Amino acid sequence: MTSNPLNSTQPPAGNDRGEGAGARSPTFSPLYQQIKAFITQGLETGEWKPGELIPSEVELAARYKVSQGTVRKAIDELAAENLLVRRQGKGTFVATHNEDRVQFRFLRLLPDDGGSLVHDSRLVECRRLRAPAEIARQLELKPADPAVLIRRVMEFEKTPIVLDEIWLPGAMFKGLTLERLAGYAGPLYAMFETEFGTRMIRASEKIRAVAADPPVAELLQVEPGFPLLSVDRVSYTYGDRPVEVRRGWYVTTQYFYQNDLS
Template sequence: MAPLPSSSLSDVPASPSESGGPAFSPLYQQIKGLITRSLQAGEWKPGEAIPSEVDLAARFRVSQGTVRKAIDELAAENLLVRRQGKGTFVATHSEEKIQYRFLRLMPDDGEQGSVDRKFIDCRRVRAPADVARALELKSGDAALQIRRVLYFKGQPVVFDDIWLHGGLFKGLTAERLSDYQGPMYALFETEFGVRMIRAEEKLRAVAADPATAALLNLAEGYPLLSVERLSLTYGDKPVEIRRGLYNTASHFYRNEVS
């Protein structure tokens, strides 16, 4: 690229297609969008390195600083992970450090012990109305329902009722879930190419119903923490809705507000 005296940006229209619109988008935002699209398209898989900043700058014909700012934001959004001296990598749910970003339950005494899972069932059914609405499915579309219990140090603590977008998880069975070692979201991303980016949660206190009470070995009516989660992938597309019921007798849900 010719080293023009810094007027070269005018040559790059903010949005080549959209002309005349009042929308203005900084170059680095456009680059960010292009990188996101490549991530979405699977050009670079979770855990892999993306091209170096210099390479990307050449590809997009912008300066390294502009690519840098785009990557900075994607790293802040946990889509990418920077590693000095090594490169920039696509984030993955398989990493130790990232595991507990979505599992916010902590034991009262110190560290997280091992977590055991037991799957109750995994059925393919027509999505109920509320699930269809949340996952943006047409009524009657297929959905996957998974129910499981999580055990901390052998004690049942969490009952999860999970609903997945039917079209994206073809062939998911209770067996594959049970066989897989590691976080469920890691399985989703390696086996189905669906990467959970962020989630919105609604927390409430509820009384244990008879079925849940039995599963968690509690008396009916026992206070449980209800966590309704809507999980989203690239482009804020909803792909999972789940409701967890947590026994918070010796665990708590940690949160930071800042």
């Protein structure tokens, strides 16, 4: 049997209803989902890098020995998940965090007046240290493993609105310093993607109302006890591996936090 370029096992023969793919079982998945997994594996291994054009649907169909419609359905799902981007007349590209539609997936704050969301980031610190036990657990680190802590303030119209405390696995982000962060002009996740090969795929968040403690209040230029929105996030890369723990404190006097449910 001819070896599949992404995996030693060929996609099971059959159609999207499972015909020809063996008896239906609890582990059965539609054929397009299997093709989606093969394409995702190519993204994860770096066969197609962020911003690059992937093969056409016809080429992928020939590669995996399935119909073009099956490939299209797999790509449709990957595009809906912001892993791929279709460009009319040009083809399908690997999404990057430099694109507005992708970077704003993770920044859900919107102004009450519906205006544009233009902001500046002010770095407070970036240092390597041993992560607290809860952070280490969330990042699946061993007790002695190093972590990187970043703290920054995001300003909207020159007013501090968000304070982020970001924890990253030290082994994955070697060489990340305050100077390196300050010298990068794009979004933070774009830097993680292009310079450290770590792409944020999805995130899980917990949100609650809190009162600003004195250190947070000072950085956000509000009074201690001021009501804030606290957003605790764990971000994951391919393979559902946690690669970021972030806590954000949000001033929502003139902003709201939007989350779309489906």
